[in-house]
Amino acid sequence: MRKLRHQRGEIACPESHSQLKNLELTAVGGSDVHVKMLAAPINPSDINMIQGNYGFLPKLPAIGGNEGVGQVVAVGSSVTRVKPGDWVILAHSGLGTWRTEAVFSEEALIRVPSDIPLQTAATLSVNPCTAYRMLMDFEQLQPGDSVIQNASNSGVGQAVIQIAAALGLRTINVVRDRPDIHRLTDRLKNLGAEYVITEEELRKLELKNFFKDVPRPRLALNCVGGKSSTELLRHLAPGGTMVTYGGMAKQPVIASVSLFIFKDVKLRGFWLSQWKNDHGTDHFKELILTLCHLVHQGKLTAPTCSEVPLQDYNHALETAMHPFTSSKQIFIM
Amino acid sequence: MRKLRHQRGEIACPESHSQLKNLELTAVGGSDVHVKMLAAPINPSDINMIQGNYGFLPKLPAIGGNEGVGQVVAVGSSVTRVKPGDWVILAHSGLGTWRTEAVFSEEALIRVPSDIPLQTAATLSVNPCTAYRMLMDFEQLQPGDSVIQNASNSGVGQAVIQIAAALGLRTINVVRDRPDIHRLTDRLKNLGAEYVITEEELRKLELKNFFKDVPRPRLALNCVGGKSSTELLRHLAPGGTMVTYGGMAKQPVIASVSLFIFKDVKLRGFWLSQWKNDHGTDHFKELILTLCHLVHQGKLTAPTCSEVPLQDYNHALETAMHPFTSSKQIFIM
Structure with missing residues (x-):
């Protein structure tokens, strides 16, 4: 997977319609950031969204996954808050994280320290929040x-x-x-x-x-x-x-x-999602900072995870839906 | 009923055990107030209390009724806030209002204007609050x-x-x-x-x-x-x-x-009852004042009531428990 560029998983309802697809990346505009995704988990809410049982549903076809961590590859001319090499997570849901690379707007990204464990960074923005x-x-x-x-x-x-x-x-x-x-x-x-x-x-x-x-x-x-x-x-x-x-x-x-x-x-x-809408991105960034502090203190780690390559998405989705699964499926790109 | 003195209804669970009894009034001490009850309603919560389905239950035997209006007959030597002739309602539940006369402590009474309708005064302290x-x-x-x-x-x-x-x-x-x-x-x-x-x-x-x-x-x-x-x-x-x-x-x-x-x-x-515990009698008095103001403005009246003498307590209790009864039973002493 690491060798493939311009590729994303495209997910539709029902989950058996999920496909891995190669897609062209959009051009990196002035406020855009080119990100290489590093890791992205399957959360229960991702499954609910695929099944159509969620508070908002993306237009189909859509890219699956609502959180994950990536590394900045390149930035547009007006980008000031992140630079190549930085680790970033997403400020909003619905942007699609189950893919190898993406172009996000700067305002959709939150920088996180790159010295925290990969699994912890990839699972910080939904469950611990x-x-x-x-x-x-x-x-x-x-x-x-x-x-x-x-x-x-x-x-x-x-x-x-x-x-x-x-x-x-x-x-x-x-x-x-x-x-x-x-x-x-x-x-x-x-x-x-x-x-x-x-x-x-x-x-x-x-x-x-x-x-x-x-x-x-x-x-x-x-x-x-x-x-x-x-x-x-x-x-x-x-x-x-x-x-x-x-x-x-x-x-x-x-x-x-x-x-x-x-x-x-x-x-x-x-x-x-409602809390973020009500309180705005700045409060969400503060929350992420607070959690990173707990991570640095050794007081917060990722839940038990099973790392899987993106190609095994069908098996990973099935496992995530299985009762008594004690381990979070996490795509490693 | 008006001719009987030292009389009270004594109520126990089940309601068929309710009795009308003649009892001696206690002596009027320094902070006590002798009150002639004028009117007292049967509320759904009174029925629940008799049936044993309520947040607190009085020790049996107990006098039924948790609200009503009375007129002050005599006051103890240290009483300052009410005088003979005043209309009073009760600050607390559980004191027993289905009776012709009673001796209450001054702090249990709230003075209300005597120019408001009798039924309104008698039903002010529970439902409108x-x-x-x-x-x-x-x-x-x-x-x-x-x-x-x-x-x-x-x-x-x-x-x-x-x-x-x-x-x-x-x-x-x-x-x-x-x-x-x-x-x-x-x-x-x-x-x-x-x-x-x-x-x-x-x-x-x-x-x-x-x-x-x-x-x-x-x-x-x-x-x-x-x-x-x-x-x-x-x-x-x-x-x-x-x-x-x-x-x-x-x-x-x-x-x-x-x-x-x-x-x-x-x-x-x-x-x-919980609100009164949490906020204290002064706040409750303020609330009663606010409601009396609405009554004076013609914006608040008693619900439809059926006036009944205290002797007819058994029939009144039965009627109060009957579904689709559109009228509140109210004892007139």
Whole structure:
């Protein structure tokens, strides 16, 4: 793949229509930047977009992928903020990152330090940003407070564990039971998870004792919906907030009326694209800087990734859609 | 009833255990106020409390009723804020208002003007307070903005219609279909309702055109739950809030994951008792003053009431629990 130039993966719905294509690069104009893509992951939201289940959908045919890291090859005459050799990530979704090279406008790029690990740089702009904003923007949490989440092994889940630990927050991490549960538990605890429990354990009554050792969470992060979110709500502190950012179970959130009235529970949602629209690129750049700082401090790493060449896109997409896949598929160009 | 002194209704769960009893009044101490009750309504929350389905439950045996208006008969030596002849309502729930006379501490009483209608004074401290706070505290609404609610014929519903109209807000009022629907529609429109539609009409597709004439509501007030709340959510503007304050359908609130993520819909609850705990009596007194001002301006009246003597408590409780009862039962002592 590295030898091919002017090439991109062109992706259409359904995913079996995805193709790898050679395309001419557009000319590099005054404010344009020629970027050689280095690495780009497959996120769950990329799959949703291909399947047509997303808040916005690109015009087809479209280039797949919404995040990744590249290296600047050449810049137009008016470009001032990046130079050849710099590492860059994308400020916006929908630009297509599953390709070897691209011409982006300068304003679409954010420079990141080239001394951070490649996988971390390639996966910095979606999942850790979502995790950070959800931890900061809904409840004013103090060190020692707890946060409960489901899908704790997802990209966002792993970022939540690490960022929460860096903020002094205690995480209660719910995962689905599986044959290698102890390996998963150990891995998440190594990232900073205080508790790792299965959905089944969460349903057990003994958990009443559990909250003698850790304060009831005022923030719950829900990527699943259905019964799993009902369980999160059951353990939420009065006045607490559950933020929904995904719906892996394809079931709605169900909440009793008394939970709203007598427990003052708040149900909210989070979508990073909307946050970026509302807050603008400068705030997004600040957020990326904050996360790079955590990376430099050794407090934030990429989730477990499987590196795959762009040619193997069909297999990689299939793997990404497979339940219990513990590893993020990441294209290395 | 007026001739009996030292008498109170004593209420226990189930409601068939309610009894009318003669009891000795306690002595009037330095900070106490002897009050002759004038009128006290049966609210849905009183019924929930009797049935044991409420956020707090009094120790049994207990005196029923949580609001009402009385006239001061005598005051203790240290009482400064009320004098004999004043009309007073109660600052707190759980004090028991379904009785002819009582001794309350001064700090439990709020003076109201005695020139407002008796039914209005007796029903001021629960439903209109709930309506006012829900309209003010969740979304920053501007004149011309719209609000959607279900159970629009309830005590809170009628207060929402009137207070919203006073604030320049346009209300979309959902009611259950019934034989005399036109009479109900006329009555609510006379109170200030801009639109009155049935649950069935709300489900119809033609409503897409409806929102050409009125902006989509950013606030939905839900007293029902179940399918009715699903319909409210369907019509809520992106970023809007649904506040649940009742659950007449005895069904939970169900919301799709995409509603949270892509429409940024917020689900909240409201309970006046909690608001009073959080904000204190001074803020509650301010709220009562504001509402009295609306009453004096002719912008707020009591909901349709049926006056009943205290002896008929069993029939009144039964009527209050009957579906489609359009009139609030109010004890006149």
